[in-house]
Amino acid sequence: MVSIDEVARQAGVSTATVSRALSGRGHVSDSTKARVEAAAKSLGYVVSASASSLASGRRRNIGVLVPFLDRWFFSTVLSGIASALMRRGYDITLYSLTADRAERRDVFDTFLRRQRVDGVIAISIEIGDEESQQLLALDLPVIAIGGPNPRLTTLTVDDVAVARLATEHLLALGHREIAHIGASPEFDIDFHIPTHRRRGFELALADAGIEVKPSLFEPADFTIEGGFRAAKQLLGKPGGRPTAIFAASDEMAIGALLAARELGYRVPEDLSVVGIDGHELGEFFRLTTVDQFPKGQGERAADAILAELEATNAAPPVHQPGELPYELIVRGSTARLPG
Structure with a gap:
């Protein structure tokens, strides 16, 4: 050697x-x-x-708490974290933090206290008061993506504003019969992101003087398959049909595009579809979306935790939330309502 x-x-x-x-x-x-x-x-x-x-006195290793490893959004944020840390010579240790209380206890009571990491990043995980206190007791920098959490440094996206932007895009194109594919209650966990996106959708309709119709809401599970099934339900109902669909994730929006094509709808001539996320398949499907730059979220979280680690002053960090950017990306899945 x-x-x-x-x-x-x-x-x-x-x-x-x-x-x-x-x-x-x-x-x-x-x-x-x-x-x-x-x-x-x-x-x-x-x-x-x-x-x-x-x-x-450093291990050059950052612990990352993540709820799902098999979901595109979380893996993309994780990719951004890993890339930024590797450029600075840091490794990562992954901790899968599910809703299982015993598993969560193991992570906070045992694994994080082994002092193998220099800091912790939590990806879209709602951390309770007791767990926040345990993290703070480690005396390590902690960055939470998806907050808010008044006790931790957080990076957040305004999901109400994101959904309003997507819905207002459809309204500006003349659509009034707009359906929403959201989430079932069992998927409305950790910061209630689907609830906030549904609220943004409903606020945009209310501002435009449009009644919110329960018949134009369909729950799904934030997957392509779930969006496909939900769109089939919305488009297959008797009576009036929507002229546009706002899906709370790009994967569900892609599912809606596939369902529309199978049912003989032309997109965007007969039906406009918009999603949220900035999925890598969005450009292939020509999907209009509100991009929340998930890889950039990960890179920003990594930069923030390294900045805290490398700060020269000994003063404790001020836990000020940081707003993450988002942008409407208009592609070929939305168009002005004919006539």
Whole structure:
């Protein structure tokens, strides 16, 4: 195994200079740093994580709490976190935090207290008062995506405003019979995002003087299959049919597009469809969406936690919420109401 001494000899510097150059701690000129990195690469030298931890008091590892690993949104946020941390030489440890109380207790009472991480990021998980206190007791930086949580630093998207923007886009195109695919109660957990999106939808209709019709709401499970089934129910009912559908996620909106085509509806001539998220398949399906930049959310959370770790002042961080951006992306699934 290659030692730091061999790297120092090849680069023509001291071992202390090699340590500073590869760890990023302490001043080293750009030319010296480049020479050390070239020597380390040619010799196949990798900094020992345990040695680096002993020297710096850091483990260069961030714990990430995530409720689902098999859902596109969460995996995309996680991808953003991982990319940003890897660029800065940090690893991640994943903790699956389900609704199961025993599993959650294990994570907060045991795993996070083993002191194997330098900070914690929670992705769209509602953390209660007791769990928040346990996190704060670790004396580590904590960033929560999806808040609000007055006790933690949070990054949030205004889901009411996001849904209003999507609905107002359909209203501006002349649509009045607008259906909404939302969520069943069992999926309305952790910050009640589906409820907020339904509220934004209903507020936009009310502002336009349009009555909210229960018959134009259909619950689903935030999947393509769920959106497909819900849209079939909405479009297959006898009587008046909607001219537009607002789905609370892009995956459900894609399901609605597929259902419309199977039933013989032309999109957007007969039916306009809009979703929320910024799904990677949205461009392929020409889906109009409100992009909430999930990968960017992850990158911003990683940058925020590293900024707290690298802050030079000893003062505790001020837990001010940060608003995450969103943007209406108009594609080919929406159009002005004919006539």
